[in-house]
Structures are given as structure tokens and as C-alpha cells.
Amino acid sequence: MDATGPVPQRGSVAPDLRREFGTLGLWWAAVDVAARAREDGRARLHRLSDDYRPRDALTTGGRPAAHDAARAFARQVGLDPDAAPLRRDLGALDAAIAGRLVPSGAVADALLAVAVTTGVSLGAVDAAAVDGPPRLRTTGPGETVGRGRRARPLAAGTIVVADDHRALAPLYAAPPRDLDPHRARRVVLWAVEVPDAPPLETEEAVWNAARFLTGE
Structure with missing residues (x-):
């Protein structure tokens, strides 16, 4: 990984998660x-579409090791990656219908390009509404994600990416509408490094997505 450009940082992980999952x-x-990030993202997905085969991407043999590790971890913590597909699988499903990788905005396109090429699923939120560095923890009783009438309750013990004061998004889930990064000028990106994922790939995936968005 080149030392220039945005440098990913390690986020803290709650002690209970460390005890249970070790290398999380x-x-x-x-x-x-x-x-120019939107235009660059469209061009990037167009190039990737030339050699992309959605059917292969949805089969075990066609998936990167990082993606299989994420699917395995999702099942380990009670999520169903088939009922709630990870970003790479969603991209493959959309591509199977459209016949190509489908652009949907600068941030989403950067995350999709990284997911397709590395298998790492990233999340992103509008940085303007984030208070403090992201961290990984579990929720307590009565917590919600989102604000106001659109706030959704979260079951106690849900793994979330959070800032100093609230949950930003559950593991592998889209952020609430008030944190939607679609039109944001500055975003916070993250990726969860799961047990059995290839070393360094998660860090590099965040770096690549950041590089795509900044145009470096």
C-alpha cells in the first residue's frame, strides 16, 4: 500500500467483542x-463490467476469500447473508438483471468497486453527523439507529459501528437516512476485519475506497 493518500486508522473494538472473537x-x-468522484466511479464500474460475471460472483468458487470470511462471520453472529446480502452480493444481483455493474452515486460506486475486486464490504456515512472516531461495539437495551420518527430500534447485543454518542449502522447494514452519504462532501468509511480474513486486505480496501473518492 502506497504511503501517499488517505491513511486508514484502526478503530477501537469493545472488550466483550475482543474476548469473543479475538482478531475482530x-x-x-x-x-x-x-x-469528479461520481464521473470517475461510473467509468471505473464500466471498466470492471467488461470482465465481470455476476453468476460466477455469486458462487463459492467465484468469491474472494475476504467475502467468504465475511459471510461466515455474519452467520456466526446470527445474520443471514442470503436474506440480507452483503454489498458484493447485492452488486452481483443488480448486475445479473442489468447486464453490468450499476452505478448509483460517487460513494456507493467506490464501495461497490472495492467489494467486487477484493470481497471486502465497506460502510460509509456523512462525516458531518459523526461525533468522534468510529468504533465497534454491541448495543445496550433501548438503543436505536437513526433519529426522530425514522429511528429504528435495535435489539440489545447487536453489533454496531458507533461514534461517541450513537450507533451509526448495524454490522453490514445500510446507515439510517440522516447519515446517508449520497450527497455528502466528506464521508467516514469503514470496514470490519473479521476472523479468517486475509491479512491486510481490510485495511487496503478502506484505503482504496478513500483513494477512489478523493481522486488520488
Whole structure:
């Protein structure tokens, strides 16, 4: 990984998660979105579409090791990656219908490009609403994600990426509407480093997504 450009940082992991899952980790970066990021993202997905085969991407033999590790971890913590697909699988399903990787905005396109090429699923939120560095923890009783009438309750013990004061998003789930990064000028990106994932790939995935968005 080149030392130039946005440098991912390690996020803290709650002690109970460390005890239970050992090598579980979090990498994150805060980046400014370049004016040309949307156009660059469309062009990047167009190039990737030339050699992309959605059917192969949805089979075990066609998936990167990082993606299989994420699916295994999702099942380990009670999630169903088939009922609630990870970003790479969603991209493959959309591509199977459209015949190509489908662009949907600068941030989403950067995350999709990384997921397709590495198998690492990233999350992103509008940095303007984040208070403090992201961390990985479990929820307590009565916690919600989102604000106001759109707030959704979270079951106690749900694994979430959080800032100093609230949950930003559950593991592998989309953020609430008030944190949607679609039009954000600055975003916080993250990826969860799960047990059995290839070393360094999670950190590098965050770096690549940050580099795509900043245009470096």
C-alpha cells in the first residue's frame, strides 16, 4: 500500500467483542469527496463490467476469500447473508438483471468497486453527523439507529459501528437516512476485519475506497 493518500486508522473494538472473537477489528478513514468522484466511479464500474460475471460472483468458487470470511462471520453472529446480502452480493444481483455493474452515486460506486475486486464490504456515512472516531461495539437495551420518527430500534447485543454518542449502522447494514452519504462532501468509511480474513486486505480496501473518492 502506497504511503501517499488517505491513511486508514484502526478503530477501537469493545472488550466483550475482543474476548469473543479475538482478531475482530475495524479500519476507517475520513475523506473529502472529489468533484469528479461520481464521473470517475461510473467509468471505473464500466471498466470492471467488461470482465465481470455476476453468476460466477455469486458462487463459492467465484468469491474472494475476504467475502467468504465475511459471510461466515455474519452467520456466526446470527445474520443471514442470503436474506440480507452483503454489498458484493447485492452488486452481483443488480448486475445479473442489468447486464453490468450499476452505478448509483460517487460513494456507493467506490464501495461497490472495492467489494467486487477484493470481497471486502465497506460502510460509509456523512462525516458531518459523526461525533468522534468510529468504533465497534454491541448495543445496550433501548438503543436505536437513526433519529426522530425514522429511528429504528435495535435489539440489545447487536453489533454496531458507533461514534461517541450513537450507533451509526448495524454490522453490514445500510446507515439510517440522516447519515446517508449520497450527497455528502466528506464521508467516514469503514470496514470490519473479521476472523479468517486475509491479512491486510481490510485495511487496503478502506484505503482504496478513500483513494477512489478523493481522486488520488
